[in-house]
Amino acid sequence: MGSAVERTDEHVKEYLTYRGFTTTLKHLDSEIKADKEKGFRVDKIIDQLQQFVQTFDLFGLKDYWLYLDRRLFCRLEDVYRSTVNKLRTSLYRYYVINTIQKGNLEKTQEFFQKQALELQGQVEWRDWFILPFIPSPEQNPAFSPYFSRQWADTFLVSLHNFLSVLFQYMHILDFDAEVQKMTSLTDENEQLRQLLFALQTESRDQRDRDEMPHHKLPAYVQNMDRLGDTEDLVSSQRAVSTATTPSRNFFSTFLPQGRRTPVKPAQVMTGSSPTQGAVSRKDPPTSQVKASWGRIVNSKLRFFEIRSCQLNSLTFGETIYFVFVLTCYLQIPEKRGEAGDVEPLAETSGEIPDSSSNSRSCGGGTEGGGLPAEQPFIKLSQEEYGEHHSSIMHCRVDCSGRRVASLDVDGVIKVWSFNPIMQTKATIMSKSSLLSLEWATKPDRLLLLGSGVGTVRLYDTDTKKNLYEMNIDETHPRILSLACSPSGSSFVCSAAALSRSGSVESVSRLPATVSGQLLLWDTKTVKQQLQFSLEPDPVAINCTAFNHNGNLLVTGAADGVIRLFDMQRYESAMSWRAHDGEVYSVEFSYDENTVFSIGEDGKFIQWNIHRCGVKQSEQPLPQDATGPFVLSGYSGYKQVQVPRGRLFAFDSEGQHVLTCSSSGGVIYKLSNKEPALESVLLLGGHKAPVVTVDWCSAVDCGTCLTASMDGKIKLSTLLAQKA
Known part of the structure; x- marks a missing residue:
């Protein structure tokens, strides 16, 4: 801090001298001395x-x-x-x-x-x-x-x-960090300009329009695709990278997605010899191999220097691990080819030790005659947050990836951060029971808290004060789900009536016969805008989720029906029976052409939103991933908890999904073939069943949150190795 202040003072003095502000410079010197x-x-x-x-x-x-x-x-x-x-x-x-x-x-x-x-x-x-x-x-x-x-x-x-x-x-002064940030942004802009120039010279592939299904979605949603709607440049970059990039090495994981530039493909030729297979190549001379390795190492070192500013938040053990991997990479291991020439080992040879024993055992297999397939993630570390003393209901990361809000069955909410250190920022306790929470999108410091007495509070985590308390409906006092629109101007609230006995259970779902309401509230005016029509019956809504621009809202209800709402017309676009029993958790896919859901029947299903009620894939999950969750104790005591929080979460590119299990989170790879889910990494670390998960990809190293019935929350830091 002291060195950063001195450098900043010198820059200010140089600026004042350049501008000729001598009097101001004298006052500055006198004030610095005092x-x-x-x-x-x-x-x-x-x-x-x-x-x-x-x-x-x-x-x-x-x-x-x-x-x-x-x-x-x-x-x-x-x-x-x-x-x-x-x-x-x-x-x-x-x-x-x-x-x-x-x-x-x-x-x-x-x-x-x-x-x-x-x-x-x-x-x-x-x-x-x-x-x-x-x-x-x-x-x-x-x-x-x-x-x-x-x-x-x-x-x-x-x-x-x-x-x-x-x-x-x-963090009184972040001058050095700002300089490094500007340098990295300048490099990123230059790479993006080069990529844009390359993309402008290529013609875009025509989309497959053979099937034009009949549906009730409006015209502006029919052809909506998150990859092609708002991220054309990124999708084109992905297409070029997929078509032209060979297997990636470890150092490419340091770069965020926007900074990964495509690499020219290696020259291949079709071999006629049966021993060569379909593709073969001529072994290069030793001098060419050495020169090639030199270019690779130099480029990786430059990338390492660009990204080194982001390694400051790593722990001592993680830093040692990165240094170890860098040393192994620079040693340039070699092997002998059949012709006697020296040939470098493939970048994905798997010789770099994994920090997680699970990632080495999942999704194994060999490819191309010998080398095992590279695992998609490396588990760098796993930390524990243990400030809760009862089972967790909700655990969510804010939009910026800086803070976490967790709610237990006793109604205690902890707001905490994990970067650079794990630290509790605020503790919220309420006289009335709290059943749901959600982060606001703009500003991201605000929390929406739903209670069991028909109120929703807007809480400021910086000032640690309640800004507003909204009375929803006395006849439907249980606030089961909250979802804030991406624009931050409104939020939807799912309210349900009490059970027939009139009790307010803290962990059990309501029966399907209990009525409910789905309301839209304005965040700025703190007034109710409208009430959605729930057909065929006004049933309790368990889960809600917006798409990336807020034009669509998907809900899962206690009657097993998924409903899709058009948020520009504020009406139901379609609905279909999805599960035998309640719908516990529902989310849009990354491209937002499909919807994933988990229900009481223990199935993980992908639905096409352009073809009402049509399944694209279906995968049964074990009971410890879908609930009800059971924690056994002494003398035959059992604690049963029905799902309330998010049961699955996707990575930044929607290719992998994190689910619950009895001993920790499980990461699956989504596939278009059977089976639809392929286990790739077991996070582990828990002694009680995990009841809710979340996946934060706001930083380069993804962070997985798994919360269990014993009140423990595990924070696993992953490093992506994408092919």
Whole structure:
């Protein structure tokens, strides 16, 4: 932090000198000299405090500490207040001990006279008022430890470390990070310009229009495709990369999707020899292989330098792992070909050790005569968040990927962050039961909280205050599901009536006969806009999800019916019976031409939204992935929880899905053939059944969240290895 401030000051001085603002430059120099924060240099702050102690300046010492408290310490959370108080107590004791060691008893008595009103009520100072009247306090057992050099050094080191950590995580100045960000953005823009020029010279493939099914969707939705609607450039880039890029190496996973440029294909020729197969190539000379490897290594090093700024948030173990992989890559292993020429090993040879034993065992097999297929993900680390004391109901990451909100069956909500460290930001407790939560999209610091008494609260996680509390409907008090539109201007709310017994169960679903409402609320005016028509009967809606632009809304209900709503006309576009029993979880696919759902019948089904009720694939899942979830205890005790949160989540490209299991999350690869799901990675780490999951891809390293019935939430960091 101190070096960043000094560099920033130098840039400001150069700018003022260039502009000729000499008077402003003089004022800046004078203010820098009188800066009490010392440019966030911890050593200078410690020196200033020691100067006050050595000169017996009690007033200056108190005033400087109060300034640090107002400027820095007040920004900390309440849990660190005790640490600040202990450091202040030690600082005052350090001052008193120094006055006695220097033989200045007048300053010792002055300290207790001026600080009597403040310190007499504190337990840690109760025995210290007799200090000036003891002949040899350094020999008294109660005070002798404070006269040792070891105690003084320990205090100064503790204060130095506390201030260092404080400055590191306050992010007062991010000048270096902004410079690195601008550099990476400049490189990305240049690559995108080159890619756009290449794409403009190629003709786009015509879409397959052989089948034009009959459906009820409006015209602007009939040909809607997320890949072709709003991300034409990205889809074209994917097409070029898929057609022209050979197997990728490990270092390409450092780059986000937008920065991966296509590589020219290797020259191949059809072989006539039966031993060569369909494709063969001539082994290159050793010199060409060496030169080729040199170009590859140099390019990877450049990419590594561009992305190195994003490795700052990794733990020590993860950093060691990256350094190990870099070392293995630069060694350039070689093997002998049949003709005696030296040939480099393939980039996906699998020789790089995986951080997860599961990823090595899943989806095995060989390809092309020997080398195992590269796994899609590497599990870098797995951390645990254990602040909850009961089973989790919901666990969601916000749009920016910076914060997580988790809700347990006791109605306690924890808002916490995991980058750079796992830390609780806010705790929300309510007198009434809480049943649902959802992050707002704009701004992403707001939380929507649905209760069991017919209210929805809008909570600000930064100020830790309730902004609004909306009364939904007294006849339908249970808020089962919330979904905020991508624009952030509105949200839908699913409200259901009480069960026939009138009880408010915290973990069980309502029976299918219980009525419900689906309402649209305006976020800015905090008023209800309309009530959707639920046909054939007004039934309780269990789950809701918007598409990427908010034009479509899909819902899953307790009667087993999936309903698709047109959000421009505010009417139902189509509906079909999807499951035998309730629909627990529903989501749009990545291209948004299909919908995935999990129901009470234990099936994971993909539906075509252009052909009402037509299945594209169906896959049975084990009970520990769909519920009801059972946690067995002592003496035959069993805790049963019916699904309420999200049961599956997709990665950033919609090619892999994360589901629940009895011991942790399971990642499957989606396939167009049978079976529809192929297990590729077991995350593990749980001792109780996982009841809800989420997958955050806002950063390069994807983060999987798995929450279980014992209140534990596992945060698994994955590194993608895409072919």
